[in-house]
Amino acid sequence: MQIVQRRRVFDGHYKVNQLIVQDGDTQLKREQFAPGKAVAALVYDTARQVYVLTRQFRIGPEAEILEIAAGMIDGDEAPETAVRREIHEELGYEVDRLEEIVQMWPSPGTSSESITVYYAEVSHKTGAGGGLVEENERIEMVELSWDALIAEPLRDAKTVIAVQWARLQG
Secondary structure: OEEEEEEEEEEOOOOOEEEEEEEOOOOEEEEEOOOOOEEEEEEOOOOOOOEEEEEEEEOOOOEEEEEEEEEOOOOOOOHHHHHHHHHHHHOOOOEEEEEEEEEOOOOOOOOOEEEEEEEEEEEEEOOOOOOOOHOOOOOEEEOHHHHHHHHHHOOOHHHHHHHHHHHHHO
């Protein structure tokens, strides 16, 4: 299969492309959700020995969701720079150590979004966290011990992946 045409059909807060895909003698018309590239991090406060997650309203499930800190990469920003920025904006921490877990496509059948997921260790806050007012963010910071974290009924895929990675680290 080969993409022979790409056209932006919606250019709002999110983007949607229409693709023409050549499959042998057949041309298929497909829509592609194109939100951009994102980063996320499972954040562990080494000084207080707690995991710090976020809870916020998400439009997809139309509910508040417990998840790891996450956000979009701005332009040509490096993923490491973006994840450090998001951790500071959402949780108020500076990052001491950062380790990449995985770069993934959460829904490759319909979306071009990629997410680079990290594990971040922090030990000191330099900001309030809670998100940015100008981005209409209202983020609650949630601190959990390891036992409380693994007991949570997680419903966000990137968070499940990050927590499972942490379990495998022993």
